[in-house]
Amino acid sequence: MILNQFLILAALLFCMGVYGLLVRRNAVMVLLSVELMLAAVNINLVALEAFWQTSEALGQILAVFIITIAAAEVGIGLAIILLIFRNRRSANVDELNLMRW
Amino acid sequence: MGFEDWAAEPLNWVFLAVALATTISGLRVVTSPNVVHAALFLVAALAGTAAIFLLLAAEFLAWVLVLVYIGAVIVLFLFGIMITRAPTGRDEAEVDHQRRLPALLVSAALFALLSWGLLSQWGDTTLDGITAGTPTSVLAEGLLGRFVFPFEVVGFVLLAALVGGITIARRDLSPAEERERESR
Amino acid sequence: MGVSTNLYLAAEGAAAAATTGGIWSEWAGLMLIGPMLAFVVIVLFGKRMRYQGAEVAIGAMAFNFVWSSVLLLLNMGDSGVLYERSLEIAAVGGGLVFELGWIVDGLSIMMYWVVAAVGLAVFVYAHGYMKGEVRVTFFFAALSLFAGSMLVLVGSPNLVQLIIGWEGVGLASYLLIGHNWELKENSSAAMKAFYTNKVADVGLVIGVIIIGITLGSFHFWDLAAAAAEHSAALGPVAVAAGLLLFFGAMGKSAQFPLHIWLPDAMAGPTPVSALMHAATMVTAGIYLMARTFPLYQELATAARPWMIAAGTITLFGMGLLALVADDIKRVLAYSTVSQLGYMMTAVAAGGYTAGLFHLFTHAFFKALLFLGAGSVIHAVHSNNMSDMGGLRRHMPDTYRTFVIGALALAGVFPLSGFWSKDEILATLGYEGYNLVMWIAVAGAFVTAFYMARAVALTFFGEYRGHGEPHESPPIMTRPLWALAVPAVLAGVVNIPGLKLPWIGSFTDWLSVRSVPMGDHHAEAIDVGLAAAGLAAAVAGLWLGWRAFGPSAADRADRDRVEIPVLYPLLRQKYYLDHAALGLVWVIRQPAARAVNWVNDYVIDGVVNGVGALCQRLAGLLYGGVDQHGIDGVVHGLSWGTSGMGGLIRRIQSGRVQQYAGLLVAGLLLLAVVVLFVL
Numbered sequence: 025m026i027l028n029q030f031l032i033l034a035a036l037l038f039c040m041g042v043y044g045l046l047v048r049r050n051a052v053m054v055l056l057s058v059e060l061m062l063a064a065v066n067i068n069l070v071a072l073e074a075f076w077q078t079s080e081a082l083g084q085i086l087a088v089f090i091i092t093i094a095a096a097e098v099g100i101g102l103a104i105i106l107l108i109f110r111n112r113r114s115a116n117v118d119e120l121n122l123m124r125w
Numbered sequence: 126m127g128f129e130d131w132a133a134e135p136l137n138w139v140f141l142a143v144a145l146a147t148t149i150s151g152l153r154v155v156t157s158p159n160v161v162h163a164a165l166f167l168v169a170a171l172a173g174t175a176a177i178f179l180l181l182a183a184e185f186l187a188w189v190l191v192l193v194y195i196g197a198v199i200v201l202f203l204f205g206i207m208i209t210r211a212p213t214g215r216d217e218a219e220v221d222h223q224r225r226l227p228a229l230l231v232s233a234a235l236f237a238l239l240s241w242g243l244l245s246q247w248g249d250t251t252l253d254g255i256t257a258g259t260p261t262s263v264l265a266e267g268l269l270g271r272f273v274f275p276f277e278v279v280g281f282v283l284l285a286a287l288v289g290g291i292t293i294a295r296r297d298l299s300p301a302e303e304r305e306r307e308s309r
Numbered sequence: 310m311g312v313s314t315n316l317y318l319a320a321e322g323a324a325a326a327a328t329t330g331g332i333w334s335e336w337a338g339l340m341l342i343g344p345m346l347a348f349v350v351i352v353l354f355g356k357r358m359r360y361q362g363a364e365v366a367i368g369a370m371a372f373n374f375v376w377s378s379v380l381l382l383l384n385m386g387d388s389g390v391l392y393e394r395s396l397e398i399a400a401v402g403g404g405l406v407f408e409l410g411w412i413v414d415g416l417s418i419m420m421y422w423v424v425a426a427v428g429l430a431v432f433v434y435a436h437g438y439m440k441g442e443v444r445v446t447f448f449f450a451a452l453s454l455f456a457g458s459m460l461v462l463v464g465s466p467n468l469v470q471l472i473i474g475w476e477g478v479g480l481a482s483y484l485l486i487g488h489n490w491e492l493k494e495n496s497s498a499a500m501k502a503f504y505t506n507k508v509a510d511v512g513l514v515i516g517v518i519i520i521g522i523t524l525g526s527f528h529f530w531d532l533a534a535a536a537a538e539h540s541a542a543l544g545p546v547a548v549a550a551g552l553l554l555f556f557g558a559m560g561k562s563a564q565f566p567l568h569i570w571l572p573d574a575m576a577g578p579t580p581v582s583a584l585m586h587a588a589t590m591v592t593a594g595i596y597l598m599a600r601t602f603p604l605y606q607e608l609a610t611a612a613r614p615w616m617i618a619a620g621t622i623t624l625f626g627m628g629l630l631a632l633v634a635d636d637i638k639r640v641l642a643y644s645t646v647s648q649l650g651y652m653m654t655a656v657a658a659g660g661y662t663a664g665l666f667h668l669f670t671h672a673f674f675k676a677l678l679f680l681g682a683g684s685v686i687h688a689v690h691s692n693n694m695s696d697m698g699g700l701r702r703h704m705p706d707t708y709r710t711f712v713i714g715a716l717a718l719a720g721v722f723p724l725s726g727f728w729s730k731d732e733i734l735a736t737l738g739y740e741g742y743n744l745v746m747w748i749a750v751a752g753a754f755v756t757a758f759y760m761a762r763a764v765a766l767t768f769f770g771e772y773r774g775h776g777e778p779h780e781s782p783p784i785m786t787r788p789l790w791a792l793a794v795p796a797v798l799a800g801v802v803n804i805p806g807l808k809l810p811w812i813g814s815f816t817d818w819l820s821v822r823s824v825p826m827g828d829h830h831a832e833a834i835d836v837g838l839a840a841a842g843l844a845a846a847v848a849g850l851w852l853g854w855r856a857f858g859p860s861a862a863d864r865a866d867r868d869r870v871e872i873p874v875l876y877p878l879l880r881q882k883y884y885l886d887h888a889a890l891g892l893v894w895v896i897r898q899p900a901a902r903a904v905n906w907v908n909d910y911v912i913d914g915v916v917n918g919v920g921a922l923c924q925r926l927a928g929l930l931y932g933g934v935d936q937h938g939i940d941g942v943v944h945g946l947s948w949g950t951s952g953m954g955g956l957i958r959r960i961q962s963g964r965v966q967q968y969a970g971l972l973v974a975g976l977l978l979l980a981v982v983v984l985f986v987l
Contacts, residue, residue: 025137027250030177031243033144037151037170039236044155046228046970052205053160054966056167059198060151063174066190074181077254080267084186084259088268091193092279096286098198102205103290110296115209117966224966231973238980 030071037064051105051115055098062094140180147173164202168195182258330383333376334392334413340376340421341411341464343369344457348450355446363436366449370429370456377421384418385813393466393530404525411464412529415819416665420463420596423669426795427588427676428456430788434680435580437784438687442578448488452584455481459589463596467527468517471597475513475561478590479506485585486577498576505570509560513597516553519546529600536603544608551609554601555616562594564653565623568646572630575638575692579683582638586645587676595649595668598656606659616657621745624650628755632762636692637682640763644718645675647752651733654745660736662816666803667733669815670725674717674796677789681711684785685767688778694766696774703778708768710789715764717796719757720846722839727846728800731839735805738838754845761853805835 037060044057066087073083109115131137150169157163171194178187268276329335347369355362384390395410411417432452439445458481462474479502487499521527523542524535535543543550558564563571571591575582585591598605598616605613624647631643648671655664684707689697701708717724720731730753737746772778780786803815 025134025140025180025252025255026131026247027252028243028247029137029140029144030181030252031247032240033147033177035236035239035243036148037174039232039239040148040151040155042235042973043228043232046231046966046973047155047224048966050160050209052202052209053163055205056163056202057155059167059194060154060170063171063190063194066186067174067177070178070181070183070186071252073183073259074252074255075250079263080271081259081263082267084183084264085267085272087183087186088189088264089275089279091189092283095193095198096283098201099286099290100293102201103294105205106208106294109209118964224970228970231970231977234977235973238977242984 027071027075030067034064034067034071037061037067049116049118051108051117052102054117055101055105058101059094059098062090066090136180140177143173143176143180147177160206161203164199164206167202168199171195171199181252182255184258185261185264328383328388328390329392330380330390330413333379333383334390335394337376337380337392337413337421337464338394338411340373340425341457341460343372344453344460347453348457351446351450351453355450360436362446362449363432363439366453367429367432367436369453370425370432373421373425373456373460374429377418377425380413380418381422381818384415384818385811389415389818390418395466395528403522405521405527407469408467408527409470410466412466416596416599417463419665419669419818420592421460423592423672424456424459424463424588427672427792428584430792431580431584431587431676431680434583434683434785434788435578437782438580438683439578444488448485448578451481451484451488452581455485455581455584455589459593462593466529468520468529468532469527471600472510472514472517475510475557475593478561478593479503479510482506482574482577482581482585482590485581486574488578488581489576492576495576498570498573502570502574505567506560509557509567512553512555512560513557516550516557519550519553523550532601533603536607539607547604547608548611551601551604551612552615554597554604555612555619558594558597558653559619560594561597562591562649562653563623563646564594564619564650565626568623568627571646572634572639572642575636575642579638579679579686582642583676583679583683586642586679587672591645591649592668592672595652595656595664598653599661599665602656602661605657613657613659617654617742617745620650620652620654620657621748622650623647624654624752625748625755628752628759631759632755635694637685637694637697637763637767638679638692640694640759641675641678641682644678644756644759647756648675648718651730651749651752654749655733655736658737658740658742658745660733660740662803662819663729663732663736665819666815667729670717670729670796670799673792673799674714674724674726677710677714677792677796678718680785680789680792681707681714684781684789685711687781687785689774690776691774694763697767697772698770698774699768699772700778701768703772704768704780706780706786706789710786710793711768712764713793714796715760719760719850720753720842721757721850722843723800724797725795725800727839727843728804731835731842732803732805734838734842735835738835750841750845753842754849757846757849758853761850762857765854765857 041057041059041061041064044060045054048054048057069083069087069090073081073087076083105115112119147170150166150173153166154163154170157166171190175187175190175195178184178190330337344366347365351362351365355365358364380390390413392413393410394412395408397406397408399407401407432449435449435452439448442448455478458474458477460474462471462478465471465474483499483503486502487496490496490499517527520532520543523546524531524540526532536547559567571586574585577585605616627643627650628647631640631647634640634643648667652664652667652671655667684704685697685700686692688700688704688707691697713724717726720726730749734746734749737743737749802809802812802818
């Protein structure tokens with residue numbers, strides 16, 4: 025196995041996540057895309073950890089942190105989407121242009 | 126390392142299958158017009174990620190991913206989809222057609238840049254050091270030893286996120302309801 | 310040369326004539342900390358206290374009053390007090406240092422005392438006034454913050470601490486004006502005050518930065534020294550810096566045309582208005598001008614005509630507005646704006662003492678008038694004078710003190726207002742601003758006229774409101790009498806040619822002894838000028854009484870005399886609010902159209918790719934040059950500017966995903982630049 029096969033798979037997943045982030049209309053789907061990006065980052069970390077073989081498994085520990093933060097992010101994100109939906113009867117990101125000039 | 130050498134290694138074929146499955150699922154996540162399908166494809170993509178972790182000898186992380194993500198986060202997502210009453214069937218308007226091209230351009234460019242960087246940096250460096258797998262005890266010692274402080278901080282962040290989520294999502298009673306509740 | 314701030318003189322080596330003031334100066338910083346501490350204590354524990362935190366606020370103010378009284382007495386002797394202490398907090402870089410500290414000199418002692426004296430009266434009064442109101446604890450906390458910020462401001466030895474206090478005052482005023490924020494009106498008034506002040510603050514901050522960079526120090530001391538020796542470094546930027554500082558002062562001290570927030574600030578509870586109009590907030594601008602006086606006197610002389618112009622317009626034009634207001638607090642508010650115009654004009658014209666003396670006397674009678682108005686409002690539950698009338702029988706204490714305040718404000722001999730206004734007139738004459746002086750005399754007439762109207766409509770005739778009005782409780786009337794004493798007597802400390810034994814004179818308080826004063830303080834009263842001022846005041850009072858007094862009581866529209874053209878003009882406040890809105894409209898409308906046009910024809914390019922954008926811009930350029938020929942250059946420039954503006958504005962679409970896309974694209978661009986270009 026070579027290192028790059030993992031890293032490029034991660035890059036591919038990440039870019040698909042970016043695409044979804046930019047294209048999706050439903051706010052929940054935007055969050056899903058973010059999860060995809062985070063998974064890609066985790067693959068990256070674990071692959072590099074497997075390459076460097078640090079004594080403390082630093083890459084994997086970092087991945088644990090990322091998973092935790094991602095869980096927190098999902099919780100908050102869904103709560104916000106819920107609130108927006110309740111106020112505007114829609115979870116469509118396009119309609120959320122309250123912050124425009 | 127030529128292609129023959131690479132192909133001679135059976136694990137690589139496993140990787141190829143998993144990677145293909147993951148990529149296809151990931152692609153469906155971002156393109157599927159059906160919201161519930163998208164969420165379920167994310168499950169598949171994450172399962173693929175977990176399999177990749179296994180290939181990389183990170184068993185603990187793989188199971189954490191399965192438990193936390195597939196077990197909990199996806200369920201949360203499905204709840205979110207249902208509560209926001211997103212159309213569960215096919216919805217053509219879901220994927221924005223106007224933005225498709227620029228988004229595709231941007232992400233393709235990003236991918237090109239990333240893979241160029243990766244290839245020029247790593248070339249065909251092999252992964253030799255993978256042994257029997259990282260013992261969970263190593264992770265445990267790291268998390269509760271050197272990284273105990275960040276660990277606690279992350280735990281606190283998670284708690285704060287939970288409390289925040291509840292606070293944000295809780296529905297405030299209307300004044301009339303408030304009065305009614307007080308009178309009771 | 311030879312002008313009279315203590316620092317200025319000290320910079321000239323005259324500090325020897327001053328004492329340090331012993332421990333009273335060395336620990337004077339406690340006065341700055343006290344109300345701030347009270348603020349924290351009230352916020353934390355106020356709700357559990359017996360009087361909901363009022364006792365802490367009043368206690369801190371009483372402490373300040375005692376301390377500053379001691380300092381005032383020390384400063385009265387044969388030699389003035391001069392002490393300064395700065396603690397280095399952090400190095401800012403470029404040799405600049407951020408310091409906190411306090412300064413004790415004639416000017417700051419006077420301000421300490423005014424803030425503490427008026428503050429104490431207002432706090433005690435507020436304790437009665439706010440009984441049963443909402444959020445009393447928070448009110449007293451914010452009130453403490455208000456006074457504390459003002460003390461930080463006036464005690465500041467450098468410009469940076471001054472800004473801290475300045476912003477603190479702005480914040481506290483925002484909180485207090487919007488105290489009853491449930492009414493949209495009040496919260497918008499608070500917003501208006503805050504925004505207007507922020508606009509002005511931009512000027513102040515830029516001015517301070519200019520001074521700091523060119524001077525290498527934020528110290529008033531260094532500024533005064535640099536001005537005294539006509540520093541070559543400061544010289545070229547002095548006018549710009551001076552005007553910028555003045556712009557900041559215009560906001561806080563409500564000078565035309567940034568006065569628009571002050572009348573609306575009436576939305577706050579009356580004690581807030583009293584404090585704001587008398588001791589804190591609006592005096593800050595005058596104080597800043599006085600503190601940086603050497604800069605204007607020596608270097609930024611070109612700025613002074615502008616300041617005098619703004620002050621003169623304010624003192625006369627805003628006084629006229631008080632004639633038509635129905636809301637009694639609004640009458641007083643316009644009166645404050647007008648009196649601030651007097652002070653600003655005086656200080657700008659070189660009458661350092663005259664301006665500050667008017668600030669000193671005005672603080673007492675204006676606080677008195679506001680508290681009296683508050684007492685009336687408390688009784689009749691309305692701000693409008695059309696709901697009042699005949700109250701002199703129902704509210705004798707309020708009536709008497711209000712009349713004292715009104716006469717003092719009108720400038721009737723021998724009350725305090727007469728002396729300070731006369732001092733300003735004399736200074737203007739001495740400095741050769743004759744036209745301004747006569748406008749100021751006319752302003753005195755207007756002042757007397759609207760005060761006569763206010764008193765007549767409020768306290769005479771028949772009661773026109775609802776219910777049975779009653780006198781306010783002693784806790785509210787006692788502060789009125791306490792303020793009435795200085796409103797009557799404060800003038801004697803600066804009678805020309807009269808030097809009271811032991812007390813000395815106000816002019817001396819502000820100077821260091823045995824150094825000749827630079828600005829004019831007449832040795833004897835200019836009888837002619839004093840008579841003219843007094844005549845104007847009396848004529849105003851008489852005319853106001855004739856027009857609105859009991860003899861006019863049978864007129865249906867007794868609260869106004871409608872002179873064609875002038876009345877609607879004043880009623881609409883010179884259409885200034887309309888003008889401000891119109892300005893926004895005029896700017897917005899073409900801009901919107903331009904953006905619309907750009908929308909339709911140029912854009913979507915941001916998202917759709919640079920190619921299309923380039924093509925469009927090229928098309929635009931071609932069309933512009935082709936169609937308009939040489940005119941097209943001019944057109945194209947303005948077009949391009951608005952186009953670029955529209956383009957950049959377009960990016961602010963509020964669409965998160967567009968932001969994210971641009972973010973990623975920008976990141977890519979950066980990466981490409983770093984990797985391949987650099």
